[in-house]
Amino acid sequence: MDKQDYFHQPVLLQEVMGLINPQPGEIFIDATLGGAGYSQAILRKIGKKGRLVSIDLDSDAVESARRLAQQNQNWNIVQENFRNIDKIAEKHKLNQIHGIVADIGFSSYELDQSGRGLSFQKDEPLDMRFDQSQPEDARFLLTSRSEAELEKIFREYGEEKFSRQIARRIKASQADGLKLHKTGQLYELIQAALPKPVKHKAADSARRVFQALRIAVNHELENLQDFLPKAFDILSAGGRLAVVSFHSLEDRIVKEFFNQLAKGCICPPDFPQCVCGKSPLLKILTKKPVTASEAELAANSRSRPAKLRAALKL
Numbered sequence: 025m026d027k028q029d030y031f032h033q034p035v036l037l038q039e040v041m042g043l044i045n046p047q048p049g050e051i052f053i054d055a056t057l058g059g060a061g062y063s064q065a066i067l068r069k070i071g072k073k074g075r076l077v078s079i080d081l082d083s084d085a086v087e088s089a090r091r092l093a094q095q096n097q098n099w100n101i102v103q104e105n106f107r108n109i110d111k112i113a114e115k116h117k118l119n120q121i122h123g124i125v126a127d128i129g130f131s132s133y134e135l136d137q138s139g140r141g142l143s144f145q146k147d148e149p150l151d152m153r154f155d156q157s158q159p160e161d162a163r164f165l166l167t168s169r170s171e172a173e174l175e176k177i178f179r180e181y182g183e184e185k186f187s188r189q190i191a192r193r194i195k196a197s198q199a200d201g202l203k204l205h206k207t208g209q210l211y212e213l214i215q216a217a218l219p220k221p222v223k224h225k226a227a228d229s230a231r232r233v234f235q236a237l238r239i240a241v242n243h244e245l246e247n248l249q250d251f252l253p254k255a256f257d258i259l260s261a262g263g264r265l266a267v268v269s270f271h272s273l274e275d276r277i278v279k280e281f282f283n284q285l286a287k288g289c290i291c292p293p294d295f296p297q298c299v300c301g302k303s304p305l306l307k308i309l310t311k312k313p314v315t316a317s318e319a320e321l322a323a324n325s326r327s328r329p330a331k332l333r334a335a336l337k338l
């Protein structure tokens with residue numbers, strides 16, 4: 025690719041910036057650089073005296089942003105997994121951190137231009153890795169996992185009703201000698217697995233199965249689960265953490281993490297008074313998740329599933 029073509033339309037940008045509220049001279053981490061939309065907005069606010077470290081697993085995103093960063097001495101771009109945010113902060117000697125933002129999932133570039141098979145609408149290799157140096161891609165997963173394991177992935181991460189039929193069809197075709205390498209082959213297997221009355225809805229099932237595979241290939245839920253407590257730990261008191269997610273399972277992880285730390289007291293509800301003495305560790309800034317406005321939805325339909333939650337460390 026031409027690295028200058030790395031494109032992503034940032035989602036909920038104004039809302040994120042309003043909640044993390046970067047000030048001149050402050051120190052921030054953008055855990056998911058992507059097309060650098062959030063990073064550049066943060067840089068404009070923190071100015072030359074501030075510092076920003078931006079992280080992405082995707083070498084295409086990193087290379088593209090490094091070109092932009094040539095002029096910015098105060099912007100470090102790191103190819104890493106955000107689940108290692110504690111080590112990254114230590115390595116870059118970030119002693120104080122005023123804000124961390126994560127906009128999880130994939131970029132438009134990864135979906136539309138990368139050729140990695142994230143969409144069933146193009147016939148591409150079944151890759152799906154954000155990190156091209158990771159050994160296990162979607163093809164490996166589809167070959168190495170059992171029927172029961174594939175069914176579980178499709179059901180849990182994709183909420184696909186016909187998970188069992190699809191997993192069975194995949195494994196039966198492989199047993200008959202099919203080398204499953206391309207997205208087009210997978211789409212055909214999904215379509216063939218569906219009962220006749222719902223065959224015309226194959227695109228909906230394919231969207232859910234592709235999403236499930238992508239989540240499994242990239243260990244997306246595990247990464248988020250590891251990231252949240254580490255991000256919270258390294259934030260300074262008064263620092264802000266904002267997370268944009270695109271999947272109900274991810275949003276639930278963020279919500280439960282925030283709720284637990286905001287609760288403070290862990291005494292059973294029938295105790296007449298608190299004996300645990302625990303106090304809240306964070307303040308939730310978004311009672312309900314923030315979603316895209318009508319104007320943003322009209323301009324960018326991909327913003328529809330986005331949910332933004334933010335909290336302030338006490």
Ligand SMILES: C[S@@+](CC[C@H](N)C(=O)[O-])C[C@H]1O[C@@H](n2cnc3c(N)ncnc32)[C@H](O)[C@@H]1O
Pocket residue numbers: 032033034035055056057058059060061062063079080081082085104105106107127128129130131132134154247
């Ligand atoms: C939705 S995009 C971010 C877009 C960005 N906010 C912008 O304004 O352009 C998500 C990015 O996160 C990256 N990513 C996904 N999981 C990651 C992980 N565990 N560690 C680091 N980056 C990750 C993807 O490669 C992708 O570039």
